[in-house]
Amino acid sequence: MSTNTTDNQRKVTTLRLTEMKRRNEKIAMLTAYDYSMARLIDEAGIDVILVGDSASNVMAGNVTTLPMTLDQMIYHATSVVKGVNRALVVVDLPFGTYQGNSKEALASAIRIMKESNAEAVKMEGGAEIRESIERILCAGIPVMGHLGLTPQSINKFGTYAVRAKEEAEAERLISDAKMLEEIGCFAIVLEKIPAALAARVASELTIPVIGIGAGNGCDGQVLVMHDMLGINKGFSPKFLRRYADLATVIDSAVKGYINDVKDGDFPNASEQY
Numbered sequence: 001m002s003t004n005t006t007d008n009q010r011k012v013t014t015l016r017l018t019e020m021k022r023r024n025e026k027i028a029m030l031t032a033y034d035y036s037m038a039r040l041i042d043e044a045g046i047d048v049i050l051v052g053d054s055a056s057n058v059m060a061g062n063v064t065t066l067p068m069t070l071d072q073m074i075y076h077a078t079s080v081v082k083g084v085n086r087a088l089v090v091v092d093l094p095f096g097t098y099q100g101n102s103k104e105a106l107a108s109a110i111r112i113m114k115e116s117n118a119e120a121v122k123m124e125g126g127a128e129i130r131e132s133i134e135r136i137l138c139a140g141i142p143v144m145g146h147l148g149l150t151p152q153s154i155n156k157f158g159t160y161a162v163r164a165k166e167e168a169e170a171e172r173l174i175s176d177a178k179m180l181e182e183i184g185c186f187a188i189v190l191e192k193i194p195a196a197l198a199a200r201v202a203s204e205l206t207i208p209v210i211g212i213g214a215g216n217g218c219d220g221q222v223l224v225m226h227d228m229l230g231i232n233k234g235f236s237p238k239f240l241r242r243y244a245d246l247a248t249v250i251d252s253a254v255k256g257y258i259n260d261v262k263d264g265d266f267p268n269a270s271e272q273y
């Protein structure tokens with residue numbers, strides 16, 4: 001369904017995402033980690049920007065998301081927020097800052113909200129972190145859930161393969177998703193699960209379900225910006241659609257610059273004082 005221009009320019013809020021789901025309007029979400037990229041994707045009209053702990057992989061060069069610290073997430077989130085006018089900015093609570101106990105979880109979420117001015121946090125897990133989510137929600141901080149493949153638990157899973165293919169895990173995921181809606185999460189990310197299961201969850205919940213590798217039955221989609229722009233070419237899962245080949249664009253631009261410098265062609269007369 002289309003919306004008019006004025007409506008499209010309106011600030012995206014958690015409430016607006018629920019309205020979008022009710023109107024069958026799909027939600028487009030991307031990650032960002034810095035001011036300049038956040039500004040570009042906000043101006044392009046993205047609905048939600050996730051300051052993901054995938055920063056650990058694509059910004060810091062780590063193999064997993066586990067090394068990311070709260071200070072690092074706050075640094076990225078603060079930069080992103082400064083570049084954004086319209087999108088809703090959601091920040092991942094990093095590994096080890098909310099699983100221990102609910103008071104620590106609340107303290108972590110409060111630091112993110114106070115220091116970065118972001119508008120919501122995202123947390124990986126279901127029943128096992130319920131108390132932490134509830135305490136954060138009680139403080140008035142919106143929480144986005146994250147079920148299915150939860151990269152902070154990669155050492156427990158031992159693989160990045162599709163989750164919840166077996167009935168028992170699928171049932172647990174459905175029950176976790178319903179619980180997250182019941183306690184007040186405003187949306188849920190479902191990562192790398194069968195499309196039919198994700199579609200079922202989306203149809204049974206009233207809050208938006210955002211998929212990544214979870215098929216077309218979700219209320220919206222999220223991708224890691226570096227993957228969809230073709231900056232990070234070493235990662236090619238089936239679910240990833242590349243919208244640009246920035247690695248090639250950057251390679252050719254940098255090679256052109258190197259050649260011009262070496263040949264003495266840059267700067268020319270009009271490029272100096």
Ligand code: KIV
Binds near residue numbers: 223224
């Ligand atoms: O950190 C991240 O980028 C994420 C998305 C993959 C949903 O959690």
